[in-house]
Amino acid sequence: MPTSPRTRRRQPRQARARATVDILVTATFQILDRLAAKGRPASEATTTLIAARAGVSIGTLYQYFPDRAALIxxxxxxxxxxxxxxxxxxxxxxxxxxxxxxxxxxxxxxxxxxxxxxxxxxxxxxxxxxxxxxxxxxxxxxxxxxxxxxxxxxxxxxxxxxxxxxxxxxxxxxxxxxxxxxxxxxxxxxxxxxxxxxxxx
The missing domain is CATH 1.10.357 (Tetracycline Repressor; domain 2)
Structure with missing residues (x-):
């Protein structure tokens, strides 16, 4: 089921864009997993950390997701x-x-x-x-x-x-x-x- 318009800035149409979104979601998952294992809150999964984990610029992240809540x-x-x-x-x-x-x-x-x-x-x-x-x-x-x-x-x-x-x-x-x-x-x-x-x- 696609993410609602409220939580996604731009719907990826091309393969490269879809791959970028997938990388960002995977990076968010990995950071949340690490935080959960340490007993830390999801709020510590900042967009800066997620972009760095995904290997993309923060500007690229914001092309697809407006904030951390959208990524989660x-x-x-x-x-x-x-x-x-x-x-x-x-x-x-x-x-x-x-x-x-x-x-x-x-x-x-x-x-x-x-x-x-x-x-x-x-x-x-x-x-x-x-x-x-x-x-x-x-x-x-x-x-x-x-x-x-x-x-x-x-x-x-x-x-x-x-x-x-x-x-x-x-x-x-x-x-x-x-x-x-x-x-x-x-x-x-x-x-x-x-x-x-x-x-x-």
Missing amino acids: AAVIDRECDRLLADVDGVLSGNGAAEPDRLIEHLARRLISPGRLPPALHRMLTAEAARPETATRAGATGIALDARLQALATAHGLPPDRAAIAGRTTRLLLQALAHQDVLPAPVASDQACRLVRGILTG
Whole structure:
């Protein structure tokens, strides 16, 4: 989903411009990751730092993004796209599998330590609550709820219970990704059991 006009100065049309935007978003992601790991706030990701990390001038940065908030919004946009692509990849890649197997694959993929470090996940979740990003983050949550609801329905839950199960599962997976519920060494197996219990009733 494209970034909204409020958060992007110029939409890249040529390959070189698109590459520049991608480099800037990647540099922002890397700086946020480093700050999160040190327990520092996202506000320390200045446009000067981001431009230097990306290897572009500050003027080039401002051609595409008006400020740090716009860059962080672009990072969140990209991570939302990747999250839904992860989910759809699991579901399409295991389309013939039993719902139990799909649930296990999905739970393991979404809480995988290789997806996002917990500290960065917490930071991006907090940033996603801001007005300029809340709409996109909310839409992604709704889309993920729908996919999880479909899994619960496939397992035989009635529509009202499946809807509740889908949302509950998404919130649980978010907490697991933050490592707020279980520590990393035990999260995967126990998460699968928790998720399976919710989605199967």
